[in-house]
Amino acid sequence: MEIPVLTAGVTGTKPKMSWTRKILLILGFLSTLAVIALIAVAVTQNKPLPKNIKYGIVLDAGSSHTNLYVYEWPAEKENDTGVVQQVEVCKVEGPGISGYSHATEKAGPSLAQCLRQAEYVIPSKQHQETPIYLGATAGMRLLSLENKNAADKVLSSVEKTLRSAPFNFQGARIISGQEEGAYGWITINYLLGNFKQSGWKKLLHSLKSISETSGALDLGGASTQITFVPNELSSESPENLLYFRLYGKDYLVYTHSFLCYGKDQALQQKLAEDLQTMENSSLLDPCFHQGYQRTINISDLFKTPCTSAKKKQFPFSQLYVQGEGDYQKCRRNVQKLFNKTNCPYSSCSFNGIYLPPLQGDFGAFSAFYFVMNFLNLTSEQSPAALDKVAATVESFCARPWHEVKTAYHQIKEKYLSEYCFSGAYILSLLENGYDFTENNWQRIHFLGKIGSSDAGWTLGYMLNLTNMIPAEEPAVPPLSYGSYVGLMVLCSLVLASVLLFAWLLFHKPKCLQKGIV
Numbered sequence: 001m002e003i004p005v006l007t008a009g010v011t012g013t014k015p016k017m018s019w020t021r022k023i024l025l026i027l028g029f030l031s032t033l034a035v036i037a038l039i040a041v042a043v044t045q046n047k048p049l050p051k052n053i054k055y056g057i058v059l060d061a062g063s064s065h066t067n068l069y070v071y072e073w074p075a076e077k078e079n080d081t082g083v084v085q086q087v088e089v090c091k092v093e094g095p096g097i098s099g100y101s102h103a104t105e106k107a108g109p110s111l112a113q114c115l116r117q118a119e120y121v122i123p124s125k126q127h128q129e130t131p132i133y134l135g136a137t138a139g140m141r142l143l144s145l146e147n148k149n150a151a152d153k154v155l156s157s158v159e160k161t162l163r164s165a166p167f168n169f170q171g172a173r174i175i176s177g178q179e180e181g182a183y184g185w186i187t188i189n190y191l192l193g194n195f196k197q198s199g200w201k202k203l204l205h206s207l208k209s210i211s212e213t214s215g216a217l218d219l220g221g222a223s224t225q226i227t228f229v230p231n232e233l234s235s236e237s238p239e240n241l242l243y244f245r246l247y248g249k250d251y252l253v254y255t256h257s258f259l260c261y262g263k264d265q266a267l268q269q270k271l272a273e274d275l276q277t278m279e280n281s282s283l284l285d286p287c288f289h290q291g292y293q294r295t296i297n298i299s300d301l302f303k304t305p306c307t308s309a310k311k312k313q314f315p316f317s318q319l320y321v322q323g324e325g326d327y328q329k330c331r332r333n334v335q336k337l338f339n340k341t342n343c344p345y346s347s348c349s350f351n352g353i354y355l356p357p358l359q360g361d362f363g364a365f366s367a368f369y370f371v372m373n374f375l376n377l378t379s380e381q382s383p384a385a386l387d388k389v390a391a392t393v394e395s396f397c398a399r400p401w402h403e404v405k406t407a408y409h410q411i412k413e414k415y416l417s418e419y420c421f422s423g424a425y426i427l428s429l430l431e432n433g434y435d436f437t438e439n440n441w442q443r444i445h446f447l448g449k450i451g452s453s454d455a456g457w458t459l460g461y462m463l464n465l466t467n468m469i470p471a472e473e474p475a476v477p478p479l480s481y482g483s484y485v486g487l488m489v490l491c492s493l494v495l496a497s498v499l500l501f502a503w504l505l506f507h508k509p510k511c512l513q514k515g516i517v
């Protein structure tokens, strides 16, 4: 059988390629190469680089104990919002540093174990560049009022120990109540992302010229702070007003710190007040559980500047406290700590201190959280109404001490015995002191942590001292690096397709010609 020979069009010599076809072919080849190169660049450049992490340490020297916090953040993003987070907290054994007034040289060494813990958490090659700060709060404020010399010695001892640690020592000092309030407010708003204004929120805010921040309520052992942005600007009491410019926005913040109104000093005040009308040494106390007993040295009760004005001669040296477990009576008892009679301003909290009308949501942390969390009253999903909170404290106070002790045997007796008083005190402070009502009660959010970081003043303090909160919004390129590369690849693909299409259009290859395909 003869095999048909296809000879049509074949002349024996190769057909000459036209110059336009050649250029198109070269262009097509080059754009394919460019696309491959761009994709390769996109893939390799977007691989996560090894993270460059920075660290900072803050010690919160509170009246009851000291906590050491380690924070970390990516070095490149120092000025962004919400990038700093807590990676470690270490609770120092023993009392707060103000508790070393009779053995001041022991204050510093008490911090050694937590410093070693920080050395372990932070890579050794970064120890030298890691700043370390210590801020002391109301316990040291009181000690310095009572015995300035002892307070100075405690701070020197603490400084000596911190200088001997391998970190970059930046100072150990007593912070003011104003700073404590302000830094607590900065911390929670930074962690809640309230300073960051992106997308529609930014547009909405610039239209309405508002910026929603959350107020801060901090309850310690020796002082308590209230800080928020009031609705109307008033210069009635300038010492309570602070001005901040953060991320391109102005904030006028009201703050006040009540020394002696932390929950431990408030209890001392209450007992000192009770003593004034006592004829013998035994006190039936409605703020402790029935069956609970405690003996208190009267001289200890009047040592603190919070009670010294009530000091007088008593015919007994010890006070025998017997629990009665009566919440209503306790509330009436505690309420006396808030003097509402004189107010030289348009409105006051108590003791003649200016307080503008409450505004917005509040984050309540430290002992506000510890106590409410113990009483199971911190659920964010179904926040309890004020009457439910009062009923819960009331029924807890009514439980006999032996029952409470058995039910919560894992909790230290000192803490456990005072939750009834603390619950009543918190309600009295918020209701009688600050005038929270059933209408705005649910705007209080009891928070322990936000993300991985504890709510408290320490983070705000570090952000401020390391200049990590810029006054102006950092200029950011309109596109992220990834989006830029992506867009480049897309453009090249479009270009390549256009070229290919042009080539097909002007130089129809045979396979596309009618009749063949």
Ligand SMILES: Nc1ccn([C@@H]2O[C@H](COP(=O)(O)OP(=O)(O)O)[C@@H](O)[C@H]2O)c(=O)n1
Pocket: 061, 062, 063, 064, 065, 096, 137, 138, 139, 219, 220, 221, 222, 223, 224, 262, 263, 264, 366, 367, 370, 371, 415
């Ligand atoms: N787990 C905890 C830890 C502390 N606390 C209390 O929280 C308060 C912390 O106050 P603090 O030591 O920071 O004192 P300030 O210097 O802030 O007034 C103290 O009254 C502690 O007893 C608590 O109730 N439960």
Ligand SMILES: [Ca+2]
Pocket: 062, 063, 137, 219, 220, 221, 366
């Ligand atoms: Ca505190």
